[in-house]
Amino acid sequence: MKWDVVVVGAGFAGIVAAERFSSRGKKVLLVEERPHVGGNSYDYYDSQGILVHLYGPHIFHTKDKGVWDYLSRFTSWRLYSHRVQAYIEGKKVPLPFNLNTLEALFPSSFAATLGNKLVSEFGYGARVPVLEMLENKDKDIRFLANYVYENVFLNYSIKQWGLKPEELDPAVTARVPVLVGRDDRYFQDPYQGIPASGYTRMFENMLKNPNISIMLNTDYKNMITTLDFERMVYTGPIDYFFDYKFGVLPYRSMRFDFETLGTDRFQDVAVVNYPNDYEFTRITEFKHLTGQKHEGTTILKEFPEDYEMHKNVPCYPVHTSKNLKTYAKYKKEAESLDNVIFLGRLAEYRYYNMDEVVEKAMFSCEID
Numbered sequence: 001m002k003w004d005v006v007v008v009g010a011g012f013a014g015i016v017a018a019e020r021f022s023s024r025g026k027k028v029l030l031v032e033e034r035p036h037v038g039g040n041s042y043d044y045y046d047s048q049g050i051l052v053h054l055y056g057p058h059i060f061h062t063k064d065k066g067v068w069d070y071l072s073r074f075t076s077w078r079l080y081s082h083r084v085q086a087y088i089e090g091k092k093v094p095l096p097f098n099l100n101t102l103e104a105l106f107p108s109s110f111a112a113t114l115g116n117k118l119v120s121e122f123g124y125g126a127r128v129p130v131l132e133m134l135e136n137k138d139k140d141i142r143f144l145a146n147y148v149y150e151n152v153f154l155n156y157s158i159k160q161w162g163l164k165p166e167e168l169d170p171a172v173t174a175r176v177p178v179l180v181g182r183d184d185r186y187f188q189d190p191y192q193g194i195p196a197s198g199y200t201r202m203f204e205n206m207l208k209n210p211n212i213s214i215m216l217n218t219d220y221k222n223m224i225t226t227l228d229f230e231r232m233v234y235t236g237p238i239d240y241f242f243d244y245k246f247g248v249l250p251y252r253s254m255r256f257d258f259e260t261l262g263t264d265r266f267q268d269v270a271v272v273n274y275p276n277d278y279e280f281t282r283i284t285e286f287k288h289l290t291g292q293k294h295e296g297t298t299i300l301k302e303f304p305e306d307y308e309m310h311k312n313v314p315c316y317p318v319h320t321s322k323n324l325k326t327y328a329k330y331k332k333e334a335e336s337l338d339n340v341i342f343l344g345r346l347a348e349y350r351y352y353n354m355d356e357v358v359e360k361a362m363f364s365c366e367i368d
């Protein structure tokens with residue numbers, strides 16, 4: 001059989017590609033090495049019947065109405081605004097750092113003085129990067145910037161990336177903003193939600209076209225030479241595609257520890273970050289995301305670790321200048337192949353939010 005398109009990888013990138021090509025009558029073979037579709041956005045019901053995200057919490061948010069409308073053809077949504085807290089000095093306080101956080105952490109008169117200074121300096125509703133605040137002429141504003149940098153970002157980033165403090169570039173970390181306001185939603189995008197019946201159900205709907213055939217548990221390299229096809233969409237790691245000829249592209253990974261508790265609620269919001277205490281970075285309680293009713297609850301602790309092939313999953317590309325130079329060599333090589341589209345976070349060695357991958361895949365696959 002001759003395939004019009006072979007898609008490698010059944011994450012968001014590969015699934016949108018398969019859906020787009022199949023909708024135009026193309027015969028598509030989707031090859032995935034894991035035992036399920038959905039890539040890192042896969043969700044499933046655990047042994048207690050609670051819907052969880054196997055590779056960490058995934059919250060869909062976008063400014064792009066086209067992306068939202070496209071996915072809405074395959075799912076309805078639980079409209080959900082993400083809220084996060086940080087555990088700082090023994091208290092759970094709202095994140096992003098905002099005027100409510102200020103009041104939760106400091107004596108009320110000092111919090112009021114600081115709050116007034118922030119509003120008059122930056123205007124109500126402003127999102128001010130900590131780096132900019134660190135350069136302010138007012139000593140109280142500089143104090144706050146230092147406090148936020150030290151207590152909210154520094155240790156979190158060190159844990160997340162496995163770096164020593166001196167290896168961390170403050171210019172990168174301190175881009176994170178302080179919000180001069182009280183809107184404590186984690187994302188401000190106009191479209192936010194979780195697929196009402198879960199991501200996996202939405203993916204199954206996207207893959208219903210009879211022009212799509214799916215092979216799970218298959219590394220494409222083990223069968224690609226047996227296939228006859230016109231074009232490939234490749235969403236796996238780009239260094240693997242080229243047999244690591246320019247070297248390995250490193251990733252940071254996570255150990256995901258799930259725990260089911262016999263209580264209805266564990267914490268007040270979906271995610272609590274632990275920048276300074278414990279070895280894990282955050283705890284997620286899934287029922288906040290999904291709205292599921294259940295007498296128990298499942299939580300997830302994330303322990304950052306280095307990525308090792310076949311041991312854990314590649315989560316975050318490590319963008320040092322050395323690694324980006326290596327990636328540039330692979331990219332150049334990729335550009336010389338005119339029947340392969342390299343798409344998604346592994347093939348493009350970049351952190352993508354889900355909506356960005358969908359938008360890129362929709363755009364890249366608008367070809368005959």
Ligand SMILES: Cc1cc2nc3c(=O)[nH]c(=O)nc-3n(C[C@H](O)[C@H](O)[C@H](O)COP(=O)(O)OP(=O)(O)OC[C@H]3O[C@@H](n4cnc5c(N)ncnc54)[C@H](O)[C@@H]3O)c2cc1C
Pocket residue numbers: 008009010011012013014031032033034038039040041055056057058059060061218219220221235236237240254314315316343344345346352353354355357
């Ligand atoms: C912990 C975590 C939390 C996140 N939270 C959010 C969030 O809240 N909101 C948001 O918008 N984004 C979030 N993201 C980002 C989101 O996961 C990505 O945008 C999305 O997964 C990208 O899809 P993809 O198809 O490019 O990659 P993937 O989902 O990784 O899919 C790639 C697929 O290719 C397969 N594959 C690889 N090699 C081969 C091979 N040799 N043969 C066959 N198949 C292969 C893999 O098994 C995988 O299924 C999060 C990411 C992480 C790590």
